[in-house]
Each structure stands twice: as structure tokens, then as C-alpha cells.
Amino acid sequence: MKKYTLMIIVFFVFSFKLNALENITIKNELLAPLFDKNVFVYNVFVSENTQIITINAVKEEDEIITGIGSKSLKKGLNVIEITSYKNGKETTYKLNITRGEAIYNKETSHLDNITIEGIDLNFEKDKYYYEIDTEEDRLNISYELNNPLQTVKVSGDIILNKEENIIKLEVTSEDKKSETIYIIKANKPKKITYERETKNNIFDNHKLSDEELEIVKYTIVVIIIALIIIIFYFVVLKKNKKHYYIRRKYFFKK
Numbered sequence: 001m002k003k004y005t006l007m008i009i010v011f012f013v014f015s016f017k018l019n020a021l022e023n024i025t026i027k028n029e030l031l032a033p034l035f036d037k038n039v040f041v042y043n044v045f046v047s048e049n050t051q052i053i054t055i056n057a058v059k060e061e062d063e064i065i066t067g068i069g070s071k072s073l074k075k076g077l078n079v080i081e082i083t084s085y086k087n088g089k090e091t092t093y094k095l096n097i098t099r100g101e102a103i104y105n106k107e108t109s110h111l112d113n114i115t116i117e118g119i120d121l122n123f124e125k126d127k128y129y130y131e132i133d134t135e136e137d138r139l140n141i142s143y144e145l146n147n148p149l150q151t152v153k154v155s156g157d158i159i160l161n162k163e164e165n166i167i168k169l170e171v172t173s174e175d176k177k178s179e180t181i182y183i184i185k186a187n188k189p190k191k192i193t194y195e196r197e198t199k200n201n202i203f204d205n206h207k208l209s210d211e212e213l214e215i216v217k218y219t220i221v222v223i224i225i226a227l228i229i230i231i232f233y234f235v236v237l238k239k240n241k242k243h244y245y246i247r248r249k250y251f252f253k254k
Contacts, residue, residue: 021037021057021058021059021063021065021082021084021091021093022037022057022058022059022060023035023057023058024042024055024056024057024058024082024093024095025055025056025057026044026053026054026055026056026095027053027054027056029044029046029053030044030149031043031044031095032044032045032145032148032149032150032151033145033150033151033152034151040091040092040093040094041093041094041096042093042094042095042096043095043096043097043098043145043148044095044096044097044098045097045098045148046073046097046098046099047099047100048075048099048100050073050099051072051073051099052070052071052072052073053070053071053073053097054069054070054071055067055068055069055070055071055080055082055095056068057082057084059084060086062086062087063084063085063086064084064085064086065082065083065084065085066082066083066085067080067081067082067083068082071097073097073099074099075099075100076098076099076100077096077097077098078096078097078098078099079094079095079096079097080094080095080097081093081094081095082094082095104146104147104148104149104174105146105147106147106149106173106174106175107173107174107175107177107178108146108147108150108173108178109150109171109172109173109178109179109180110125110126110146110171110180111123111125111143111144111145111146111150111152111169111171111180111182112125112144112145112146113125113142113143113144114130114141114142114143114144114169114182114184115141115142115143116132116139116140116141116142116184117139117140117141117142118136118140119132119134125146128180128181128182128183129182129183129185130182130183130184130185131184131185131187132184132185132186132187133186133187133188133189134160134186134187134188135188135189136160137160137161138160139160139167139186141154141167141184143169145171147173147174149174150171150172150173150174151171151172152169152170152171152172153168153169153170153172154167154168154169154170155167155168155170156168157186160186160188162188163187163188163189163190163191164185164186164187164188165185165186165187165188166183166184166185166186167183167184167185167186168181168182168183168184169181169182169183169184
């Protein structure tokens, strides 16, 4: 089976626009899967009598494309690359074109394989749920069709910006009568936010413990009480002293 590669890319708010073609077509032939600018590998099967095909592509303004036009085919596998150049960026699409008859199961909706770059998925075609841990903001997911005329729809949390991200691969058989859904749960570690550390006193930079905070509280209370006593003492003393001088003055006048 030929391998289809799907690049699942995280786009940040200010990320650049993907440099990609708008469409690729081959006259009288079908691409599998159907064209999507984010899918870069396709299979095409033509009859044994087809010796030449014509590849067309829809491009944007100021975009340069190589690899299109009329192509001669040998029997068996022919690999043709179509490359887009724009604004200094390069994007390549690969067509695996097989000339000759191929027999596939039209009723199956199972995939032959799913792989994720850098992660051991342990794929089994009858296992439909997978859970992975990743710190990456970009996952490179590849899937291998059992029948090149199956269709695959990828949906869910394409942008991995949550702690739990669910990605679905919905596979439909060639005869459109069967559908299989593979689910990948991508867990990202919880983000830890750090509070700005401030000095708690002029002598120490470390964060005070609960015991130290209690000592500080009691110290402040004692200082406040002492200040109140001192102020009260001086106020009373001054008042008594004033009364003393008044009484003394009155006594001497007598």
C-alpha cells in the first residue's frame, strides 16, 4: 500500500499563511484522497493502456509551479513531484501514479497503519482509540490506506492548545457503505504559572513559612501595643506635669 501523509500543523495567531496550491487535478483520473492543500501525498491508479497523463494545478498570484503538464508513464509505479515556490517558501506534493490493474477491497474502511512522528503508537487496525502524551505543538501524523480509493476526514482538536486534545480520523470505504473512526487523544502537560517572587522583609529574599508569618504578626502586635503604652504614658505625664505647674504657680501667688 502507498502511504498518505497528513501534516497536522498548529497555527499561532500571528503565524504565516501556508504556501500551498489551491488544487491539483489529473484529466480523467481521480486523486486519492481527494485534494486538500494540507495533504502532501496522493495515489493515482490508471489503466495499463494509459501511457500519458496531464497534470494541472491551480496556483495563486506570483506562485511558480514545477512538475505539472504532460507526463509519460511506465508500467507500475511512477512517482511525480509537484513543487510550489512563493515568497521564498517551497511546498512539495507527491503523486504515486500506478499504471496497471490493482484489486482492492471496496468494502473495507480500516486503515493499514497510523504513525505519529516521535511516538510509538502500536497501531492495530481493529483498535480504534489511542492515547498519547506529547509536549509538541505540532504533530506529524501519517496514515496508510488499505484501499487507495478510501476517503479519510481528519477533525477535532487540530490545534493542540489544550491539556486534552481529541483528533478523529474518519475512514469511509470505496463503496461508501462502511465507516471507521480512529480516535487519538493527545495529552499535554499542565501549564505551570509562576507568581512573581517578592521580598518579604529587608533581610531575606526567601518566601516566609507559616511559622515565620505568625512570628511577624505577633511581633507587629507587640510593637503596636508598646507604642500605644508609650504614647499614653507621655500624654498622661505631660498632662500631670501641666497640672503640677499650675498648682505650684497658684500656691506661690498665695
